Amino acid sequence: GANKTTREYLVIEYAPSKRGAPADKLFIPTDQLDQVSKYIGAEAPKLNKLGGSDWAATKAKARKHVHEIAEDLIKLYSARQRAKGFAFSPDTPWQKELEDAFPYQETADQLTTIDEVKSDMEKPVPMDRLICGDVGFGKTEIAVRAAFKAVQDGKQVAVLVPTTLLVQQHQETFTDRFEGFPVNVAAMSRFQTTKEINATIEGLENGMVDVVIGTHKLLNPKIKFKDLGLVIIDEEQRFGVEHKETLKALRTNVDVLSLSATPIPRTLEMAVTGIREMSTLATPPEDRLPVLTYVGAYEDAQVTAAVRRELLRGGQVFYVHNRVQDISSIADKIHTLVPEARVGIAHGKMGEKQLDQIIRDFWHRDIDVLVCTTIIETGLDISNANTLIVDHADRFGLSQLHQLRGRVGRGRERAYAYFLYDPSKPMTEQSHDRLATIAQNTALGSGFDVAMKDLELRGTGNLLGDEQSGHIEGVGFDLYVRMVSEAVEKYKEPDEDVEPVSVSIDLPIEASIPIDYIDSDKLRLEAYRKLASARNEADLKDLKEELTDRYGKPPVEFETLFDVARLKFKARKLGVSEILAQSNRVRIGRIDPPESIQMRMTRIYKGTQYRPVTHQLIIPTPFTGSLGQGPMSSDQVVLWTNQLLDDLAWRPQR
Incomplete structure (x- = not known):
């Protein structure tokens, strides 16, 4: 160490300055580690030379871009701060009655979050809160309570979800929870007939419908609300850019509550705090057990055993096969392997009526094994289905595997997930990494680690829209996020010199x-x-x-x-x-x-x-x-x- 004292250093290797020369090394004293951040992107980054200017250029390009984003964020934020929203009244006795009827024990996080949401709603500034929580950590109940609170003040609520299956799921949940209260819940998706949809549109206009749950069909400009007070967006990250634009227009003076199961890395949350409020649900509900996860080659015998074991305890099975062409032959095969099982098929190319019926049959336990595509990826919540089998699992993205696994283990039974691959086909290194990651992160709430790994494997393009991904690749995710938060700070307090002196x-x-x-x-x-x-x-x-x-x-x-x-x-x-x-x-x-x-x-x-x-x-x-x-x-x-x-x-x- 320098000066005969002991100090630890971090050594960084750079691209060699001349061809064939050894790599240049830089020793970083530990008190300057805040200058170093880990590169997270899709591909391995290109190394720069020590002291060269290419890195500065890449950074400058990203920085210019970041300022534009920060400016948009700040504009939206200040418009919201100035906007007069509706200040909801304190809780009514009915609110307490509804909350006491919740059949489970709330987790501490759930209680804190619901309090945060309510206090946001009671303020005159419009709410814009994002709730992040792993699959099945009780985000829906928070939405139910917030919606009920809004309806108590005579306001209407729009719940926006990405898939038709979720519409139906939420409609069942909300209707169940609001039973015995004068709240009118309607749904809008391709499962409803034109007649039903027209009745709902009319009900929204004359105020007869209190809560409407629907897919992006709700964003149709023809739909007029009599008095919209709250918009709840489920699985926010699944909506495209154009949907988000329409939402932004709604957003300035309506309260907005967004739910997301894709955990946003902590750093990004920091970057956007002050612009959006954020709550995290990190504790799993009581008596939840982690899903036992198995990754391995496909074998008939294993599939048979897994299905039989689930049927013996009166449960149901999801079998995910993501190709519509041969899905029926897979269903036949399962029927041959386990003749006593009632097998159903579900995929997005089916007619609405048919799909609707199948899901209802599965819900009502008339089907034992549902052979389906990833149509079930988000939000199908069937607590009796506790075995998941995914074939050709190596073709799936990491967050998809995590979401699929979140479909089981929602009840009190121990759940099993089998991610199987075809032993006869070679697997890419990335697929191998993905399967290894999903096998390692089985703990409840491990969605966070999965999300970080996913960022490394897939890059972060869709986190902030595609035009961002190039710049993120250039400087790496961590630094990019730091740039965004610095830019945001700068807009909020322009006189202060934000660039701190490095000492x-x-x-x-x-x-x-x-x-x-x-x-x-x-x-x-x-x-x-x-x-x-x-x-x-x-x-x-x-x-x-x-x-x-x-x-x-x-x-x-x-x-x-x-x-x-x-x-x-x-x-x-x-x-x-x-x-x-x-x-x-x-x-x-x-x-x-x-x-x-x-x-x-x-x-x-x-x-x-x-x-x-x-x-x-x-x-x-x-x-x-x-x-x-x-x-x-x-x-x-x-x-x-x-x-x-x-x-x-x-x-x-x-």
């Missing part, structure tokens, strides 16, 4: 995280990085509490790292970019002190020089640049430097 401190101090305190390299890096990203005392306090909680009381060398972080805060305020000890002097970089301060420093610290060309102050020190040479301990060096910064910050009293 580098190199002093003869024993400060590191001892290996016997955190032995995993990965976790140690994470701790260094959190420390480097801390921006104020509160961040340090949080970090210290978290580390004490996880690893016990931090040792002395680690405490010193916190002192160095405080020196960084102080230096940053003064605009100082480096404090560097060299033999028995310290160099303070990039500053332009007024003459009075220069004079003062020369007076206090004998032998001080100022170098105007490089904007550096060179100050003699009582310690030498290497530890153990001078009489000063690490603590004393910190105290001395602290005093030095105070002297620099001194302003004459007027």
